[in-house]
Amino acid sequence: MESGAQLSPLRVNKVWLPAHPAPCVYHAVYKLTIRADAKKRLKVKPSVRFRLQWVGEAELGRLQAHCALRSPELLLLATMFTGEPLKEADLADLDKGQLIEVGEESVLVGAEETGGAGGASGAASAAPSAQLLAAANYTKEDQMRLFREFVTMNFPALYMSQHVFSQLMLDIGWHRTVCSNLFRAADVSNRGGLSFQELVLWSAATEPVTQHSGLPAEIRCRYIFRYYDGDRDQKLQQVEVKELVAAARATRQLSTDALSVVRDVDLCYKQLGLQANSPLPLAEFLRAVRELRLRGTSSLLRAPRSLLGYVIDLQERDCMAKAASVKSATHFEPEGEVRPSKAKVEKLEARDSASWRRGGGGGGGGRQYALASCVVRLERDAPPAVLRLDCFEEEAVSASTIKLLSLSSTSLEVLAADSSPAETLAAVHYFASDINTTKLVKPAYTWAQPSELASLGAALLKLSESVQAICAAEPRLLRLDSPIYAIGDLHGNLPALLAMEARLWPAGAALLPAGLLFLGDFVDRGAWGVELLAYLLAAKLQRPHALHLVRGNHETRDIQTMFTFYTECTTKFGEVEGVKIWNAINNVFDVLPLAAVVDEKVFCCHGGIPPPWVCPRVSAILRVPVPLPRPAAQSHMAWELLWNDPVKANKITASLAMELSANEGFAVNARRGTGHVFDQRALDRFLATNELTHVVRAHELHQNGFMCNLRGKLISVFSSSRYCGGDNDSGVVLLQAGKLRLIRLSD
Numbered sequence: 001m002e003s004g005a006q007l008s009p010l011r012v013n014k015v016w017l018p019a020h021p022a023p024c025v026y027h028a029v030y031k032l033t034i035r036a037d038a039k040k041r042l043k044v045k046p047s048v049r050f051r052l053q054w055v056g057e058a059e060l061g062r063l064q065a066h067c068a069l070r071s072p073e074l075l076l077l078a079t080m081f082t083g084e085p086l087k088e089a090d091l092a093d094l095d096k097g098q099l100i101e102v103g104e105e106s107v108l109v110g111a112e113e114t115g116g117a118g119g120a121s122g123a124a125s126a127a128p129s130a131q132l133l134a135a136a137n138y139t140k141e142d143q144m145r146l147f148r149e150f151v152t153m154n155f156p157a158l159y160m161s162q163h164v165f166s167q168l169m170l171d172i173g174w175h176r177t178v179c180s181n182l183f184r185a186a187d188v189s190n191r192g193g194l195s196f197q198e199l200v201l202w203s204a205a206t207e208p209v210t211q212h213s214g215l216p217a218e219i220r221c222r223y224i225f226r227y228y229d230g231d232r233d234q235k236l237q238q239v240e241v242k243e244l245v246a247a248a249r250a251t252r253q254l255s256t257d258a259l260s261v262v263r264d265v266d267l268c269y270k271q272l273g274l275q276a277n278s279p280l281p282l283a284e285f286l287r288a289v290r291e292l293r294l295r296g297t298s299s300l301l302r303a304p305r306s307l308l309g310y311v312i313d314l315q316e317r318d319c320m321a322k323a324a325s326v327k328s329a330t331h332f333e334p335e336g337e338v339r340p341s342k343a344k345v346e347k348l349e350a351r352d353s354a355s356w357r358r359g360g361g362g363g364g365g366g367r368q369y370a371l372a373s374c375v376v377r378l379e380r381d382a383p384p385a386v387l388r389l390d391c392f393e394e395e396a397v398s399a400s401t402i403k404l405l406s407l408s409s410t411s412l413e414v415l416a417a418d419s420s421p422a423e424t425l426a427a428v429h430y431f432a433s434d435i436n437t438t439k440l441v442k443p444a445y446t447w448a449q450p451s452e453l454a455s456l457g458a459a460l461l462k463l464s465e466s467v468q469a470i471c472a473a474e475p476r477l478l479r480l481d482s483p484i485y486a487i488g489d490l491h492g493n494l495p496a497l498l499a500m501e502a503r504l505w506p507a508g509a510a511l512l513p514a515g516l517l518f519l520g521d522f523v524d525r526g527a528w529g530v531e532l533l534a535y536l537l538a539a540k541l542q543r544p545h546a547l548h549l550v551r552g553n554h555e556t557r558d559i560q561t562m563f564t565f566y567t568e569c570t571t572k573f574g575e576v577e578g579v580k581i582w583n584a585i586n587n588v589f590d591v592l593p594l595a596a597v598v599d600e601k602v603f604c605c606h607g608g609i610p611p612p613w614v615c616p617r618v619s620a621i622l623r624v625p626v627p628l629p630r631p632a633a634q635s636h637m638a639w640e641l642l643w644n645d646p647v648k649a650n651k652i653t654a655s656l657a658m659e660l661s662a663n664e665g666f667a668v669n670a671r672r673g674t675g676h677v678f679d680q681r682a683l684d685r686f687l688a689t690n691e692l693t694h695v696v697r698a699h700e701l702h703q704n705g706f707m708c709n710l711r712g713k714l715i716s717v718f719s720s721s722r723y724c725g726g727d728n729d730s731g732v733v734l735l736q737a738g739k740l741r742l743i744r745l746s747d
Helices: 036-041 057-065 073-082 119-125 128-135 140-154 162-171 176-186 196-206 214-228 238-251 258-272 282-290 307-324 342-357 399-404 410-415 420-432 450-472 494-504 529-542 557-562 565-573 575-589 618-623 636-643 654-662 680-689
Strands: 007-016 024-032 099-102 374-379 382-388 477-480 484-487 515-518 547-549 595-598 602-605 666-668 676-678 694-697 706-709 714-717 730-736 739-745
Touching: 007 073, 057 073, 128 196, 128 214, 140 162, 140 196, 140 307, 162 176, 176 196, 176 214, 196 214, 196 307, 214 238, 214 282, 238 258, 258 282, 307 618, 420 450, 420 494, 420 529, 450 529, 450 565, 450 575, 477 618, 494 529, 494 730, 494 739, 529 547, 529 565, 529 575, 557 565, 557 575, 565 575, 595 618, 618 636, 654 666, 680 694, 706 739, 714 730
Parallel strands: 007 099, 477 595, 484 515, 515 547, 602 694, 694 714
Antiparallel strands: 007 024, 374 382, 484 730, 595 602, 666 676, 706 714, 730 739
8 A cells, every 4th residue: 555545534333232241333434545556456366265356336336236235335435435426216315424323213113112012002003113013022122132133244234235134034944046036025225235124124024923904914015015026116017916816825725726826816907997917006906905805915925934033042042152151150141142031031040940949959949838728538439529628627727727728729619529620521531431320321432412512512612712821821832840741642542541540640630749741633533532632621721830732733723624623523513513612622722832841851842853944942932923823834943843753764765864964964754745854963963952861752653652762862652542443552751850761551
């Protein structure tokens, strides 16, 4: 560089950093004029490692047109240097000042209006962008998390390029072929780079759980329109309209053949009063959606995975990695990191609490005990009886004790013989009993009168409503303590469930001194799915904190209509009442947890472990939306948990081995037609990443009721004995005192 060269500031950016020791970071750009000979000496020969080259203003313009610039600011800086006005109208909104301050007030979208606390009336009066964030349940803290990641990915640029955006979309599950369309939809200013506000609004609009109604629905539809508007002319050509209609039909599980699509397009145009084969303007598209001329848009442009959830997982993983690197510290609070989420804090607290209960020390804290207000009486040949403590004489309960007892008792409400759960359980046992008396003759597993079955249906409706509220409030990933029984697929096999009851909890599930964890697939294939669910729902209501139901792949409506449970409901209760009961039960399934971790060491789910690109850490499961009526469309993570299998060693071909090697131990699950299979390497990585020791899952039939494979780290359990007329046994796993104890029940 020449000694006489003048270096002067062109621009200085001051960027706010949330939750960081340094409140902000600066980036300065200088301008310098050099002679041609100096420029020649500074040239770097292009190579794989160094790709520095000189470009002129015209070349910058061409790169901008192809969205190939790191940031559109580069073109602005070039014009600031030359003093010439910007030629690109799309860049007119860029700030041309020399000192740019990117602060909290200018970054966050309607911070005081987001978070969903204001209710419907508050959301309706907010700005459109704030309404969209409220529909996605984005809080101010969520925006701060996203902004921090935005700065990490783009600094020193203030805008996100198409390249960075595409990589981010790939990370959350979008296919590479659609990334350019996604960027076009998100780049509402057509500047070739996204501001943070544009990114956060895009993220909110494409969230799987964002409500598709009112103003948020219109904003989402504008994004959908831009996605299909390939030439950005604010009109959809016929081929683009057909692509959109075909995609909308696919979301409704309708045929997408050319004839059906053309028929829908022609009908829509006719209803809108448009000439056939003419372009579809944005205003007419919005009218078509508003007037329900075009259906299915509510499921279009839904991200395979929540971008916010992905960012939270990344930041929590970084936080935990940093904590692991300083294990010798007695107290660690990571500087400069976003605080762990509430779920993460609860995990650490639960771990400390479990350690204390196992004798790990600790001074104080611990669970507080209170005297129950009822007594359970057990007799040899009679069901358990529940008696109020204040009914006993003073020789058993003193007057001073009676005064301190609570007047109300939850135990009496759910355990007493006349309570709804107890009556339902009694009805199920009556149904399964073989009765031959002078007053009544009834074979086992039949009802004596049609009215008895109708009464069970009415009870199921009430139980479903109560249990739905309980399960909806549970986290998607349960944190449980041992001892606990893990039970696999039951598939409507009520005799298998009652055989377990007779051997493992003969006094009833409510009085078992251990927990019960059912790993899904309660229905289909077996004849008594309705009665089995009546038992499980009643037992869950009696003991909500100790009996847990995890969702399986058969707890979805599409699968049940393909198999037997839908038909079972309509056959037993009629077309009208049967569908009502079927829907009520599936409303419970829609809110069931997806997995559990026992003693912070054993991961339990129905299918298998998800790939790391879908679920970096198990804490990501907490972000799965609730309810989840369409898991295949709403959550890739949930779908993987429901369907995945361990790979069978005798089924590994050369091509499958290559696929497993190329995809971190995962490959397409050809046998199921969906989900993945995983190998030892994938399991080891999953366990190490999440500090676990074993996985317990269901999902597959095994002759002995269980299967231990992948070096004993994966235990599969199947609990439906004599499955589909076979001779297999039932399996149960007891997790207790650091041991996985396998139990085999034979008829």
